Amino acid sequence: MDSSVSAAIDIDHLQVSYGSQRVLQGVSLSVAPGEFIAILGSSGCGKTTLLRTIAGFQKASEGAIRLFGRDVVNTPPEKRGMAMMFQSYALWPHMTVLGNVGYGLRLRGVPKDEIRRRVDAVLKMLNLSGLAERKVTQLSGGQRQRVALGRALAIEPEILLLDEPLSNLDAKVRIQLRSEIKALQNRLGFTAIHVTHDREEAMTMADRIVVMDAGRIAQVGTPKDVYDHPNSPFVASFMGAENTLSLDVRPSGSGVEVRAHDSIMASYGGDVPVGSVTAYFRDDVASLDDPQARVDGSIILPGKIAQRTYPGGHYRYVVAIGDRHFTVTDERYHEVDRQVGLRLPLASLHLFPNAPSTGGTHA
Known part of the structure; x- marks a missing residue:
């Protein structure tokens, strides 16, 4: 006004x-x-x-x-x-x-x-x-x-x-x-x-x-x-991004390196906070992939399918990663207990610093 x-x-x-x-x-x-x-x-x-x-x-x-x-x-x-x-x-x-x-x-x-x-x-x-x-x-x-x-x-x-x-x-x-x-x-x-x-x-x-x-x-x-x-x-x-995941974001070359669970890394050139962050995301941004896959701009967390339901038009899976459970929708049929990768595109995650960061953001 x-x-x-x-x-x-x-x-x-x-x-x-x-x-x-x-x-x-x-x-x-x-x-x-x-x-x-x-x-x-x-x-x-x-x-x-x-x-x-x-x-x-x-x-x-x-x-x-x-x-x-x-x-x-x-x-x-x-x-x-x-x-x-x-x-x-x-x-x-x-x-x-x-x-x-x-x-x-x-x-x-x-x-x-x-x-x-x-x-x-x-x-x-x-x-x-x-x-x-x-x-x-x-x-x-x-x-x-x-x-x-x-x-x-x-x-x-x-x-x-x-x-x-x-x-x-x-x-x-x-x-x-x-x-x-x-x-x-x-x-x-x-x-x-x-x-x-x-x-x-x-x-x-x-x-x-x-x-x-x-x-x-x-x-x-x-x-x-x-x-x-x-x-x-x-x-x-x-607004529905109720899933959370702790990440570590570090400068790397022209972008950043993102670590989750100490072992999974992804290179990313977007504008994100650097340091210890929490990612918030909705169910619909996650997808299923091969647990060993590497995809630019995405984090892939290995886990296994704990539950499968069919609400109509697609399957809804609960993926267990350690003691955490995440819901994913996918059109393909997968067996329960199958090893899968939970794929999360960094551009679709809402990242917030866990504490005041001296590193600021990295473009």
Whole structure:
């Protein structure tokens, strides 16, 4: 952002405490108009507290929240010009679909015929036409969440906040609604902040991902950037690179020599930290090779197949290397107990120094 005025949401050193416990540790984030942001993190990281504080349901201890340049940190929720979708739907069970979707409009004193017109337009957009007079208790989970989305969109908010709204739905409906919400956001142009613990949901819906850890922002970037270039062991692990391997990286000629388990070496000309490092990697970067093979730019660790399953389309193998086990997918059939090499391309590993390195990086 060039300035806070050009931002739909500008959060500046926001702190929130519950009693003596600080939950948000000085969070700063700018969100552009029309941008879709996903806040990703495990339970207790502060992501829902951040969303509730933006909405006005939680009071900030310090810092500012500016919406289109206007500081709203002390403004009540109903005067912030935003709508919120909840995990629990939060619908009125005694009301019809029409009553629920038009609820916010009624609170704002919109005339009855105008409410009906806007609700019908929203229901058509959400494929709920014909259900206006139905009680929400007669609807499926997916339909109820569409009603909750319709209630949020009916007031034509500039900003929509989503608090894990899809987590109670079954997998098929969840994937369908992800696509529908994203399509509506593109069509209507509202700014969205979506809190989720589901990595795939964040990756498929967001323009940028905000990974949170212990009340702080650990990394912000496009889904591809955060997935391919995590900036810390925490982010690497959270984005699925949960396998770890200790390596020793030493300068060698124009590149580096990488040692694993004291015996396996690979020459590599990429930019990597030098010294004792830990490699983080996802299952899908590993492959099976001959245990004696030598491949430029890859480490090959000898081991044996401990387990084989067939989930469909490929085989999934568990490879035992010493007392460690790694999962690998491969289209070929291999016998259990077969000696194999676990092949790891260095370019696909996320390498982090185990201690401050005096050697820096080697290009």
